[in-house]
Amino acid sequence: MEDPIEALLQEKNTIIRSQNEPNHRLTLLITASVATVYGFWAMFVFPRLKTIPLKLKVFAAASLGFQSTGFEVNPVLLTYARFRARWNRIPSHRVNFVNSNFWKVDLSQYDHLTVFLAPPVMEPLEVKLMTELADHARVIVCRFPFPHWPPTCTEGKGLEQIWAYDVHTFRKKKQMSQEIKH
Incomplete structure (x- = not known):
């Protein structure tokens, strides 16, 4: 022991x-x-x-002389967009990328919007844009269309397809459908 x-x-x-x-x-x-x-x-x-369209419409609009603003909440994608703008030598007064939530911003000051969002948020986006955008505004949607708005035109196929929507067209359609109901 x-x-x-x-x-x-x-x-x-x-x-x-x-x-x-x-x-x-x-x-x-x-x-x-x-x-x-x-x-x-x-x-x-x-x-x-990889899913960001190579011909990102914000850059295309800026290169045509439009003043463009991009909203991004993901800091990696925001940095990528800013780097790409500098790489393409697009002046900062033509393109601006903001680290902000698109849903919390009043979009009424914009006449042209390019949207690259997932399908589940397209219907709520329709409502937001209808309340905030002017009649003459145009919305370009990449990859996933609005469920209720009639497109003015469309281009491309599959994952590269885009749709253009004029706000006044949807308002006119909505007004006509409400008149028919009454």
């Missing part, structure tokens, strides 16, 4: 030795955490970079 003091000392030595050894679990945990964060970031950001 061992002496309780010797057993206690051996146990303390064991604990002291394990504290001096490098802890590989912590290294693995940190590496796994970084890889996971990068994986999620890459999964959500890289596909969005």
Whole structure:
């Protein structure tokens, strides 16, 4: 039978030795955490970079002389857009990218809008634009059309398709449908 003091000392030595050894679990945990964060970031950001139309309409409008403003909440995409504007030598007075939520901005000052949003938000966007835009405004929609507005024209096919909508056309259609109901 061992002496309780010797057993206690051996146990303390064991604990002291394990504290001096490098802890590989912590290294693995940190590496796994970084890889996971990068994986999620890459999964959500890289596909969005690939889906941005190469002929981004904000740049096209700015190069034709229009003053253009782009709204983006994703800081990576915002930085990409600003870099691309500088790379293409588009003057800052012609194109401006703002880190702001499109839904919280009053769009009544704009006559032309280019929208690149997902299908679930297109119907609420119709309502927002109808209340904020002037009759002469035009909206260009990339990839996913409005569910209720009649397009003025469309171009392209599949994922490269765009639709042009004139606000007055939809208001006229809506007014006619309300007159028919009454």
